[in-house]
Amino acid sequence: MGRNSCCVKQKLRKGLWSPEEDEKLYNYITRFGVGCWSSVPKLAGLQRCGKSCRLRWINYLRPDLKRGMFSQEEEDMIITLHEALGNRWAQIAAQLPGRTDNEIKNFWNSCLKKKLIKQGIDPNTHRPINEAQLKDEKDCADSASLQILQPRGLPNLAPSTRKEQEPYQLNGILCIDRDNFTSKQAYDPLFLSEFQANVDADGYQSNFLSHCQLRPYEQNQIEGNPINPSCGFNSMPNLTSFDHQNMIDGEYSDNSASRMSKYLMNEAKESSSNSNNNVIDNAGTFSWDAGNKLDSMFQFQFSGIQIEERKPSPWQELHNQSSGDYSNYPLTALSQELSGTTLDVFQQM
């Protein structure tokens, strides 16, 4: 008999999250921050375990999540970091702001692994497959000597002799020895500690944003691609703006994001065919889930074609606008349009 999960024990909801649940969790976290995950579901009024709430927030609801396809740079970085760190997805994700460990893990397993194999590279060792096979055979034969798998370029020293390992360069990226890396978090990718720190009794405080924009990685981005510090998340869709009539009632077991985006695409298409401004008029039908998939929708809306090559996301495009007038931008307008509803965290930011 296996152990029952906490959800089973407490008869809590499992499976996909409904927009209502997302709304509750999002509103709770943005208002109060993350104190103790185990108490979040109770306080937020959710029939979920804390673990599930945490995962949902980290992988889906966080406002700073970057969505859409991985860029070539990100792809290269993942490969390089994987070579150095192995399957330490959380640490790899820490180097890629806006990406989650889960996302990277899935991307690795579904795409990058195959890509490397296609290129004749063993995804586990990052060496040419023949060489890797030979090495495996050698390792088996040489099982007496216990060697730790090390990234290329590292001196092959036993752990005990590598007490103070210097960071090293790997394909231009500063890396730290795996052992050291494990014990040292480069930085909190979720900045939840800061997030919390910036929430007081009055609610959410605006300086969280400025913290977000001073991340090392983003600083690099800013150098070549200035970000207007004033825009932040203002353009994010208003979570509280649901029209649940348009959603499937009851169980959301069939509530896949893809399906939702399809639904939204239809909404958007209909809107644009009726009137250019109707996107805003129909904004009330956007769910939070919908907002998460807006990237792909905007790709259609702005260019008319599905963009496969690297292009700035709509969010980036928005950031890149140097003038402060975003009134023509659908999402911004959406946010403005809906600002009168219940809790609008973005207003507080």
Add this chain to the structure above:
DNA sequence: AAACGGACCAACCGCTCACAG
């Protein structure tokens, strides 16, 4: 049009670690 299978991704599970008592 239906069936099938691979790809993709969200979410779960179980383990480890850190920390407080």
Add this chain to the structure above:
DNA sequence: ACTGTGAGCGGTTGGTCCGTT
């Protein structure tokens, strides 16, 4: 030193999508 609890991580699963036959 031990124990309990919560957080975090990585592996795995299950559902859906989508292309092919």
